[in-house]
Amino acid sequence: MSSDTSSPKVVGDVEGVSLYDVDNPAPYIEAPRKRTGKTPRSTRGNFEMVAWLFMRLSGIVLVVLVIGHLLIQLVLDGGVSKIGFAFVAGRWASPFWQVWDLLMLWLAMLHGGNGLRTVINDYAERANTRLWLKGLLYTATVFTILLGTLVIFTFDPNIR
Template sequence: MSAVSSVSASEGTSPDNPAPLIEPPRARTARTPKATRTNFELYGWVFMRLSGIVLVVLVLGHLLIQLVLDGGVSKVSFAFVAGRWASPFWMAWDLIMLWLAMLHGANGLRTIINDYAQRDGTRFWLKMLLYTATVFTVLLGTLVIFTFDPNIR
């Protein structure tokens, strides 16, 4: 029997509204654990949608430039990257794409781990691995974009 149908049909009903009244399952009470009293998951949900919209533009534009226009992928070389990163516009494009894709992907994987990891220890260590990889990649990518030297030998 589901949680909904376990509520007796007469509970909370009135002649005007025959539907049973069901208490919201996640109503916050004094006994709600502190960790779940914030709106973190709501903001995470909104972030996935907003970053997804921005990523459509950034990622499709990136793929078009790198893989389709001007002879496709064969034109991508050190000189090509150096030419693009001479412009603050493309540096900003790549930086925002890096940060949004990493945070979007990491938050998505965090949700998947929370959904599927059954043991507390497994969930904890998978998320630690995810956060470590995310911080490492974001910092390394940011460092490369800002310290790129076109005259390197």
């Protein structure tokens, strides 16, 4: 600490002689992350917020759909013992149960797919591992949703 207070120096000797003064001001530096003319209009969307909200909304609907599904398949009317092709044909004869199962398929796959996406993001530390795991996840999810949808829409009770 210098005891010389007669000529206060803004820049110490270590930093060198100041290049700027009142007549020759330092160039203005933009505040970090400030939006300027060069910034793209939107640097990131709100996908994560939408995904977060989707998990909660789809979760509430799935509680009803899945617990109803479990009651019908595993509890009521003899439990799992009565399930067979004839039972499926009987239920999918009604558009109500077709819509029920279709909605359950889409919501559950998207809910589970997004859940696994979160898990992969949390535990796969290498960028390449994340890329491959998520590629596999998205492929399996899209395949399963399309297959299930096709099965519900093209179901034929008189296949034999």
